Amino acid sequence: MTTDWEALLGEFGSPTFGELRPRQREVLDAYSAVTDDDIAIQLPTGGGKTLIGLLLGEHHLQEGKRVAYLTGNNHLSDQVVNEAHKRFVCVSAGLGEAGSVTLVHFSA
Numbered sequence: 001m002t003t004d005w006e007a008l009l010g011e012f013g014s015p016t017f018g019e020l021r022p023r024q025r026e027v028l029d030a031y032s033a034v035t036d037d038d039i040a041i042q043l044p045t046g047g048g049k050t051l052i053g054l055l056l057g058e059h060h061l062q063e064g065k066r067v068a069y070l071t072g073n074n075h076l077s078d079q080v081v082n083e084a085h086k087r088f089v090c091v092s093a094g095l096g097e098a099g100s101v102t103l104v105h106f107s108a
Helices: 005-012 022-032 049-062 074-085
Strands: 067-071 090-094 102-107
Touching: 005 022, 005 049, 022 049, 049 067, 049 074, 067 074
Parallel strands: none
Antiparallel strands: 067 102, 090 102
């Protein structure tokens, strides 16, 4: 799979995310070399996981796949939902108790 992540980011038109940071580009390029769609990405706080997840989600939506984005708390879920609402038509979040896993589902 070869994906132009910079072009995909440009399609977002997001005022929040203007360009990929080097570590984000490295993670996305490594993902492109993987043949399994089920992956986990671990980066430190502020490492750019939200954008990586949204770009991967958009990539899979363009392939006609369904996308679920898991977060570890409601604050992160809110962050993902707020950014995803700018790009995607349908976003829903199943919010759990504080500290529980939250599922964010979005579709084109």
